[in-house]
Amino acid sequence: MQPLSGLLVLDFTTLLPGPLATLMLAEAGAEVIKIERPGGEEMRHYEPRFDGESAMFAQLNRGKTSLVLDLKSAADCAKLKPLLARADILVEQFRPGVMTRLGFGYDAVRAVNPKLIYCSITGYGQSGPRAAEAGHDLNYIGHTGLLALNPGPPDRPVVPPALVADIAGGTLPAVMNILLALRQRDHTGEGCHLDIAMTDGMFTFASHALAAGHATGQFPGMGGARLSGGSPRYQIYPTRDGKxxxxxxxxxxxxxxxxxxxxxxxxxxxxxxxxxxxxxxxxxxxxxxxxxxxxxxxxxxxxxxxxMATLEEALRDPHFAGRGLFAHKVAGPSGKTMPALPVPIAPGFRGARGVAKAVPKLGAGELN
Structure with a gap:
């Protein structure tokens, strides 16, 4: 039995932060039902394709089931209520206030299911002057000063290679706090509302610069901090052959x-x-x-x-292959497989290696 076996997760999220969080819960044994709008979430239409499906959607939603509901339809909302009554965890990624307008805000859902752990992932949080602002990863790391530590030369600024705010500010804090909330529920019998703001987590990643600024009164400028270009000991040096x-x-x-x-x-x-x-x-x-x-x-x-290794070189590295990072599989509609997304779940919690779990077919889930 896996650590989260027997838990039901309702996933109202799209794109990356929330789907990756619920993927991790699914990989640890939870049952995840992905609530999708008619036509499916937008990532289903992203390129490139794998066995007719969006490859990224396939990786982020492995092993989940899909339930199509129009949350603006009273009839569909009525169908959702029995699921809400027995769910353990709900993860949503709308702007603040949207779930409340749809009739599924925390207070309304808590009245039906006081044990529910309700996790809201947003860019700027449920409160504050920026709470209603739209944004993506680049906006979040830009607003928090993290990107300014080293955006690259002014004449050719560099877009970071990783979606740090989405994953490290959204996904990982969501999973961590959901697990803490489950532990707290063991003690109290009560659920809670988790307010996960992707921007909040970005200040953690500026720890070295914050320490210097708070201690000296002078915050590092572009490329000035020891770990963002200010030291020859922590640098990237080109070789003769362009590596x-x-x-x-x-x-x-x-x-x-x-x-x-x-x-x-x-x-x-x-x-x-x-x-x-x-x-x-x-x-x-x-x-x-x-x-x-x-x-x-x-x-x-x-x-x-x-x-520095390219991604293809890293995939061939016997160290990573030997650790089983790519042993899990995603299965497309025809049965064709590709490696599942590596996630930081301990192997003993993740389930058997080599098992191919399917891409969720749109609307294939059943209400019961």
Missing amino acids: FVCCAALEQKFWEAFTEAIGLDAKFVDDGRDAAATKAAVTSLIASRTADEWRPVLAAADCCVTI
Whole structure:
């Protein structure tokens, strides 16, 4: 039996933060019913396709069931009420006030099911001046100062490669607090309303810059913090063949091992004297050889410095394959499979490896 076996989750969410949160609950054994509008949620129409389905939708909704309801229809809303009465968890991702206008706000649902854990995921939270604002990941990391720590050069700013606000500000806090709420319910017998704001979580990711600013009264500027470009010890250095060395030799023993391995002139090893000069010297040395030439040198030094891998290279890495990250499968309508999305659920909680769970067919769920 899995940790969340026997729990019923009603998923009113779309796109990424909520669906990924309920996927994690499903992977730990919960039954997840995805409540979709007529025609299905928008991600069903996203490219690329896998076996006729949206590949991203397939990965985020593996093993769930789909129930189509028009929440503006009184008849469909009546059909939903028996599910609300027996559900353990509800996750919604509308703007504040929408569920209340539909008749399914927390107070209304609590009156039917006081044990329900009701989780609301939004960009800015249920209260505050920005609560009703529309936004996406880039807006959230931009509004909280996180992106300003290093957006790239002014003439060619870089869009971050990860949806940090969606996943680290929405999905993960939602799952964490749902699990805490379940534990609290064990003690009290009562559910609660969880207000998850993706922007709130972004300040956690600026911890190093916040510590510096609060301690000194001066907050780091663009690329100025130690972990966002201000130190030669924590940098990305291009190689001669257009690949990159990821240097994270922060501790002195790792820094000394790295500088010795690459043959850095002794006058640049003390990076506290002139960090810019040290960075330039390291840049020049790394650019003098290819990634394959540096790889064995850096591996032998064991100094927290590695060659950047492409996603395809990472998928072929025997370490990740050996840990079973890609052993779970998603099954399309024809039975065709692809690897399921790796999620941070301990293997012993996630269920048997190699089991192919289906993409939810639109409206295939039944009310009972």
